[in-house]
Amino acid sequence: MSSLATAAEATDGLGSRRRIPTVIGPWFLPVLAAIVIFALMVVLRPPVGTPLGISLTLAPLIPLVFASIAQMFVIAGGDIDLGIGSFVGLVNVVVAVVLPHNVATGTLFLLGLVLAYSAMGALIAVRRLPSIVVTLGMSFVWLGLALVMLPTPGGAVPGAIAAITKFNTPIVPGVLIVLTVVTVAVALFVNQTRYGTVLRAAGSNAEGVSRAGWSVIRAKVTLYALAGLFGVLAGLYLSGQTGGGDATIGASYVLLSIAGVVIGGGSFSGGEISPVGAVAGALVVGMLGSLLQFLGVSSDFQVGAQGLLLVLVLVLRSAAGWIQKARRNQ
Amino acid sequence: MSDSHTRYTLEVTGVTKRFGSTIAVNEASFTVKRGELVGIAGHNGAGKSTILKVVNGSLPGDAGTVTLDGVERSAVTTVAHPERLGVRTVYQELSLAPALRVDETAALFDRSARGFRWRRKAWRKLRGVLDEMFPGHGIRPDQKIRELSLARRQMIECASTMVEGEVPLSLVILDEPTSALDSTATASFYAYLQKRSAEGVSAIITTHRLGEMIDNLARIFVMRDGRVLSEQVAADATKDSLVAAMGAASHEAGRSRPSPDTPPQPFGPDAGSDAEPIVRIAQTGPDGETEEFTIHRGEIVGLAGLEGHGQLPMIEAIHRAAASRPGRRGAPKRTRLQSVTVVGDAAYVSGDRGVRGIFSLWDVAKNISISSLKDLTAGGLIRPEAERRMIDDWYDQLGIKGRASDAITTLSGGTQQKALMARAMAVGSALLLLEDPTRGVDQATKVEVYGMLRARAADGQCVIWYSTENEELRNCDRVLVFRAGRIVGTLAGASATEDRVISLSFDGGERERTEMKESA
Numbered sequence: 001m002s003s004l005a006t007a008a009e010a011t012d013g014l015g016s017r018r019r020i021p022t023v024i025g026p027w028f029l030p031v032l033a034a035i036v037i038f039a040l041m042v043v044l045r046p047p048v049g050t051p052l053g054i055s056l057t058l059a060p061l062i063p064l065v066f067a068s069i070a071q072m073f074v075i076a077g078g079d080i081d082l083g084i085g086s087f088v089g090l091v092n093v094v095v096a097v098v099l100p101h102n103v104a105t106g107t108l109f110l111l112g113l114v115l116a117y118s119a120m121g122a123l124i125a126v127r128r129l130p131s132i133v134v135t136l137g138m139s140f141v142w143l144g145l146a147l148v149m150l151p152t153p154g155g156a157v158p159g160a161i162a163a164i165t166k167f168n169t170p171i172v173p174g175v176l177i178v179l180t181v182v183t184v185a186v187a188l189f190v191n192q193t194r195y196g197t198v199l200r201a202a203g204s205n206a207e208g209v210s211r212a213g214w215s216v217i218r219a220k221v222t223l224y225a226l227a228g229l230f231g232v233l234a235g236l237y238l239s240g241q242t243g244g245g246d247a248t249i250g251a252s253y254v255l256l257s258i259a260g261v262v263i264g265g266g267s268f269s270g271g272e273i274s275p276v277g278a279v280a281g282a283l284v285v286g287m288l289g290s291l292l293q294f295l296g297v298s299s300d301f302q303v304g305a306q307g308l309l310l311v312l313v314l315v316l317r318s319a320a321g322w323i324q325k326a327r328r329n330q
Numbered sequence: 331m332s333d334s335h336t337r338y339t340l341e342v343t344g345v346t347k348r349f350g351s352t353i354a355v356n357e358a359s360f361t362v363k364r365g366e367l368v369g370i371a372g373h374n375g376a377g378k379s380t381i382l383k384v385v386n387g388s389l390p391g392d393a394g395t396v397t398l399d400g401v402e403r404s405a406v407t408t409v410a411h412p413e414r415l416g417v418r419t420v421y422q423e424l425s426l427a428p429a430l431r432v433d434e435t436a437a438l439f440d441r442s443a444r445g446f447r448w449r450r451k452a453w454r455k456l457r458g459v460l461d462e463m464f465p466g467h468g469i470r471p472d473q474k475i476r477e478l479s480l481a482r483r484q485m486i487e488c489a490s491t492m493v494e495g496e497v498p499l500s501l502v503i504l505d506e507p508t509s510a511l512d513s514t515a516t517a518s519f520y521a522y523l524q525k526r527s528a529e530g531v532s533a534i535i536t537t538h539r540l541g542e543m544i545d546n547l548a549r550i551f552v553m554r555d556g557r558v559l560s561e562q563v564a565a566d567a568t569k570d571s572l573v574a575a576m577g578a579a580s581h582e583a584g585r586s587r588p589s590p591d592t593p594p595q596p597f598g599p600d601a602g603s604d605a606e607p608i609v610r611i612a613q614t615g616p617d618g619e620t621e622e623f624t625i626h627r628g629e630i631v632g633l634a635g636l637e638g639h640g641q642l643p644m645i646e647a648i649h650r651a652a653a654s655r656p657g658r659r660g661a662p663k664r665t666r667l668q669s670v671t672v673v674g675d676a677a678y679v680s681g682d683r684g685v686r687g688i689f690s691l692w693d694v695a696k697n698i699s700i701s702s703l704k705d706l707t708a709g710g711l712i713r714p715e716a717e718r719r720m721i722d723d724w725y726d727q728l729g730i731k732g733r734a735s736d737a738i739t740t741l742s743g744g745t746q747q748k749a750l751m752a753r754a755m756a757v758g759s760a761l762l763l764l765e766d767p768t769r770g771v772d773q774a775t776k777v778e779v780y781g782m783l784r785a786r787a788a789d790g791q792c793v794i795w796y797s798t799e800n801e802e803l804r805n806c807d808r809v810l811v812f813r814a815g816r817i818v819g820t821l822a823g824a825s826a827t828e829d830r831v832i833s834l835s836f837d838g839g840e841r842e843r844t845e846m847k848e849s850a
Contacts, residue, residue, distance in 0.1 A: 194444075194448050205425060209438070213411055
């Protein structure tokens with residue numbers, strides 16, 4: 001037994017020295033990037049730093065933040081959602097066309113959409129279908145439905161919804177409160193609850209989760225239901241801000257939400273997600289556009305410059321991972 | 331009924347399971363007494379894993395009955411939650427989620443940990459078992475599973491099976507539970523099992539390490555071609571008797587010393603040869619002096635020691651140091667204490683087949699030819715007949731059964747490993763690096779692998795081999811023993827007995843080194 005202790009000390013001695021502070025999680029870089037970008041914007045245009053400036057800068061990004069959280073839940077399950085853009089568009093159309101005429105029908109419709117998302121998750125989990133195909137196919141269904149209801153942009157979003165999205169307080173900008181509350185709630189659920197752990201585990205090793213006695217199918221359905229819920233929230237917020245309906249309004253959210261999750265420390269291997277990171281990632285993606293505008297980059301170059309900066313963030317992240325690994329192996 | 335309830339934890343009668351036309355398990359019957367540790371031995375493909383899956387209810391059988399704690403069920407039915415019957419299983423492929431932390435993993439297995447501090451509660455229970463099962467395991471609750479070594483993951487999996495749950499544990503099924511553990515961890519694992527068996531917990535263990543079964547279990551059932559052929563009391567069993575029962579007596583000879591015509595290699599850090607060595611390892615000694623180890627053409631060199639003492643970083647450093655083209659000298663690469671230089675290119679075979687080896691969606695042929703495509707192409711296109719010739723050639727040489735167009739995942743673990751060896755050998759690199767290539771592989775296949783390595787070495791290839799099984803290091807010309815990241819000794823293959831390796835791994839190193847210095 002004494003020899004065993006010697007061996008343990010040998011390995012343990014190495015172990016304690018290479019300990020990395022676990023405080024710095026995958027969310028650290030995206031949060032830092034979001035702060036840096038915001039600081040740059042304040043330097044360029046000082047009014048951005050005022051409460052009103054913060055509201056005006058961040059409010060348009062809230063739908064993207066919600067869409068990124070929706071995407072994050074799907075990516076947590078090891079899947080990818082190519083339908084979230086059309087889905088947000090469909091929600092927008094329902095809010096602008098159905099809800100003003102009949103509140104009950106509209107609400108049921110939105111609930112039905114969340115259920116439809118759960119059913120999609122069940123289909124993917126039970127039949128083991130590739131999510132990329134199913135969600136892409138469904139994206140045309142969402143878009144088609146929206147176009148049937150509203151072929152050309154129009155309709156009118158009920159005033160109550162617009163009022164909710166313009167929620168504000170005299171001291172702290174309402175956007176910050178919404179962002180903080182949602183982020184904290186999602187992060188607590190994903191990281192601190194037992195079922196949140198099961199959800200992440202289901203994306204990381206489904207076989208192992210079912211061997212441990214949990215239902216993988218239920219976990220997948222829950223993930224997709226949450227994705228649907230946040231898709232609806234994104235659509236509601238977007239509707240309140242635009243005031244009208246447009247079936248194609250969410251088209252850009254597919255790739256932007258994926259970018260937000262990945263910049264936020266998420267990985268396609270499943271289970272590796274960070275809610276704080278995903279929110280920060282979505283803000284980075286969104287604020288980059290404004291920052292480039294402030295810098296006077298011509299709109300012709302903006303998309304390209306935005307893409308390059310995104311790649312840069314990813315390179316920084318992989319470099320950080322590489323340094324951590326090197327320190328571990330030392 | 332009540333009598334059997336007190337005596338037997340498990341009675342399996344006449345279980346049969348077919349996969350298509352092949353009979354995986356054929357009328358198999360065996361019993362496990364309360365508090366008994368039972369082993370099931372047999373080659374890969376003998377039906378061990380299959381019968382265990384029928385027993386725990388995850389796979390429906392075709393006939394037979396399974397009686398657990400006196401409650402009989404038909405083997406045709408499956409059980410959704412075997413853990414609620416007090417049955418838990420550790421599978422050969424690890425089933426931990428790499429994205430989770432250790433304490434989250436503990437909570438995933440242990441549903442009884444609830445409430446505000448669920449993670450801490452679950453971890454405290456798991457740590458209780460870990461500390462007892464693997465003293466000094468060095469696992470912390472905030473580590474991510476994917477950052478842990480294979481051995482530590484296996485420790486977590488073994489320990490989590492033993493945590494007290496909502497239903498008292500009556501039977502543990504362990505499929506190759508020690509395949510990634512070193513001998514010390516293995517010993518403490520069995521000590522723990524024996525302690526629990528005294529409390530009435532029964533266990534079924536399958537492992538290819540026969541010595542482990544003989545030393546630690548009560549009875550051993552030998553399976554062959556899906557049948558339970560013999561039952562041996564472990565106290566009377568020997569490796570020979572088990573191997574004979576498995577139907578592979580002829581392979582036993584393969585474990586003796588390799589061909590005597592290989593010249594005995596000199597002892598000591600520097601093997602001293604006129605030809606330029608393939609691998610040169612420079613190590614800073616304890617007194618600051620530089621020790622050099624060289625490895626030459628035609629040599630098989632083993633890396634031994636306790637798990638996690640620097641063998642893996644070494645073999646990975648050698649791989650990184652290798653040049654992309656034959657004949658070139660690569661840039662030196664460092665481990666913590668050594669600097670490695672390699673001349674020529676290298677091929678690498680990992681024992682972690684599932685993750686680092688196979689392309690699971692491809693057939694066997696593509697899995698073998700992927701590394702040699704450079705030699706099989708003309709004008710950028712693959713020449714199908716050249717590829718087929720190469721595959722046929724390797725099928726013959728390695729004796730792989732089945733067709734080359736079968737999906738690789740339909741092969742047994744041992745055969746998959748042979749296909750991976752073929753992939754690496756087909757490249758014809760000067761240097762072949764093996765990372766525990768026989769993990770979870772049956773004895774007959776192992777003997778074949780040893781023969782293949784011997785043949786490669788005779789052809790002038792250089793083989794470097796990291797193994798967690800000290801016994802198979804006897805097949806090496808020389809063995810480098812590691813302790814705490816340092817090479818503490820060199821043993822000639824014949825003298826690389828388990829005792830010598832273990833004594834060097836712990837504290838015999840200093841004495842051995844002084845002996846070496848004096849003799850030099």
